Amino acid sequence: MQQLLARPEFQSAIIPFTAALLVALALHKLNARAGLWALLVAFVVAAGLINGLTLTPLTGTRKIILLVVASLAAAALLPKILPGQNLQRSANSLVLALGLLWVFWAVVARMPTDAILFFLVGASALVLVLQAGFERIVSNPAQLQAAGLSLLLGVGLSATAAASALLGQLGLALAAGCGGAFLAWVIVGGASVATGLRQPITTLPFVLAPVLLGLAAVLFASLPWYALIPLAAIPFAVSLVPLKFDSRFLRALLASLPGLVIAVSVAFWIWQTSASDSGY
């Protein structure tokens, strides 16, 4: 069992997918935001297996784990506490800005001035584009979950190809959790399992997790920064697909296709350009 739990495919795919699916199915009648709770449980379990149950030393990667957990909890809890849409948007921006500074500033501050400016402009642009993209689809559960799944899959696969299995596994675990919650939505339907309930705060973890994991893969590993450009376009690509079907399965499939094509293409490109050779 211990050996099974140490295998990456269990840590970042099978276990988070199954956990999210089961939690979403179990909670869908009890909680209006079951999908987010499912994703939170899936990520906590997966991060515990991948990183171990330790937060010391508090490296950038461990700060990302904490922030993703906090953002999922906030997205699940805050709509009742922060009912105003503008208030939620302000909270999103504040959390994203503080999160970026907390994780990266110690490293960025040691860079030359032009590199600091490039980072600040690039990170801000990435956040704004993803926020705008997810705001377009936040009221459509199929599109929101498809975009989250594809984007996190793209970030996870690209980070893995760019010499950080740890960041990659965290991204893939989130993608698997999204997949599990998404499947629960396909099975039982209704807004109860959907992670999107027309609240801007719902977009927070879907923006924060790929931004932090993607930038960490750029700064701490060797992911080319421009790989994040096509990945940031995923929510917009997903929003362009008309979903005029009654079948939730067809809607889920169609909504996922453009994002998955972009995610897999970017990861394949990174894998090719990083001249990956396995088995070292």
Place this chain on the structure above:
Amino acid sequence: MKKILLLGALAILPTKALVAAEYTVDPSHTYVSFSVSHLGFSTMRGQFDRQTGSLEFDPAAKKANVMIEIDASSIDTGHDKRDAHLRGPDFINTVEYPTITFKSTNTTWNGDKPATVTGDLTILGVSKPVTLTITAMKCGPNPFNKKETCGFDATGSINRSDYGVTYGSPNIGETLDLQIEFEAVKD
């Protein structure tokens, strides 16, 4: 006048005897290397190519203080792709933690030669005590440049998860064996 000079010399002599000689680590004759189990199949070896440091050494007073600062990004296992992975957040995260340091805190002696050096090894910002066993040691003038030189060979081992380097455990070995050979030249 002679009395004054004599008194001055007497005043200086004991002070000089108490001050340990100071040395600077010679990077071109210093090697910090490690070995770790690779999935249980074989032993993987690597080293750090850049380090600086200092030594205070006084065998008469049985005093030795050593400080070595390693450029973490100089990790070299003879395989570029693996080195990039080791520099990343999965292992020693050299962008966030650019240096690894060792600062001695205690030395045990076997006659006039140091037998072990205990010190704080700092990796990923985490400091843990490590004891290194000195397996060889020689001090004297370098026959080529005549500079007073001391050289040491030392070994030890650490548990990488003690420093928060947990990725790939237990498949990639938990225990790292360290081999440190360094020379230091008298300032």
